[in-house]
Amino acid sequence: MTQSPIEVPMRSGLCSVCASDVTFLDTGSRSIRENYACPVCDATLRYRHQAAVIVELYGVKPAASISAVARAGGFADLDVYEPGVIGPFRDLLASAGSYIQSYFWPDVPTGELHKGTSARTSRP
């Protein structure tokens, strides 16, 4: 059995992060995944694809965005780990039962907290 790919509009349509119906902005990035940003929430194609997969896995139909899933409490029973400290998901995933981020800072020993956040260091 094969699964159909999750479709995400590239140039215009509903943003899978904030649910705005927009024309996505060509940022001029050479990387397609870092381009086509939402003019409302700044999510690039990379984050919009990630959000679409999260909505597919955890959304209650017909949730159209990761914002809608978060507002509906769809992450409340989850323990979420995000390997990174930037991007449009931080505030949305903070509604999870637990939410841990990690990032690699070369001058901070693995496992220590850094910059007063819950972020932890890890090796890439």
Ligand SMILES: [Zn+2]
């Ligand atoms: Zn958006």
